[in-house]
Amino acid sequence: MRESICAMLCFFLVAVGCKLKTQNSDKVIKVKEINGYEGVSIDKVSQLLEERAAIHSINILNWDNYSYMPAVSFRIAHSNNEIWLKYYVEEKSIMATVADTNGAVHKDSCVEFFFDPLGDGNYYNFEFNCIGTTHLAFGGGRSDRQFLAPETIEASIRVQSSLGTQVFTERTADHSWEMTVVIPANTLSHNPGIKLKGLSAKGNFYKCGDATSEPHYLSWNPIKTENPDFHRPEFFGNLVFE
Template identity: 30%
Template structure:
């Protein structure tokens, strides 16, 4: 089966209202769906859509999640946010280099690393580097939910999570990226909530095991040329 593909639109400037799904910037963009769920999870299948765009300074993204059983307790950078109601963006700018995992709980807390060997070990992965607090501060995160959601919200809840990742941050690990337009990168997007009452593990490009760190399952992201 060929890899899934998605074209990342170019925008001249970052969205002034990062969470406006139907706003002036995000409104006309196509979205992709995180709808490939692992059978190990519960029957809960939150409707999760994502829009992606790039500007000269970096990558922008916006998740929209129609969810239930929403829970969020981790508030510190590099905490285990995947155990909360969480969305994730993995991106590999260069085929011969590693990939980044940017994981956000619905309250806006970030976990992020640069991973060159995702083989599982007792301490995480065989070869990886956690982003420093200063680097984490370079990733802008926007969220509609409060930082802490506890107790769990059982009823249907619509929430949004937006992000901006500067290209400079990626280049500090993989080297110069050059002209972004026309490039093809690899990656994936995920929705999970390991410690909720209804755990689930969903992906955009399907994964062949209960493990999001499988680069061979990544899809392709094409960077559109700027419109003239």
């Protein structure tokens, strides 16, 4: 009898351990390659993502004090050594007050892509408010960031938002918007010559709005910190470029 109880207890502990391991494991996206479309318009990029890339949700509420959860999803693919992204957002209010490249876009209605190409803890934080104003820096943590030059960002990265490009103060009531982003690999200036095809990288995808009437902080891969902090590469998921 005693041996049976011990065996059952061991089985239970192993099962719980396996469940916890599964729950805590990092997510994985196989980033599809889309061939044969060099130099296409951003409208075509949007269409191809719709047709050929899987959709993923940004729906992790990591912090109890920020319970508002907009509906947010995205698609990602790569083509001709470019990263293609498309975000879909439905939220109660929208705001776009920042027009200057590398400005504090996280205070507006904002989507973000943090990308660690080599999986070594050094990452790029691509941040876009809902009219496409871009913030981009590189480094190994929140306090160790090097901004990329605005002229480089503006010349290299293509962004198209369904909300246009003009700033506006907060608009309440329900809103939905979409954004398509094209990031050439040569924008990754701290990794010269990098090739996306076959790359095993790390990253996370976010939705935030620090200065909106309902501040929120959502992520694709869970973040286990006491307070909101997206600059935590140890909680990035896995991005496998086919």
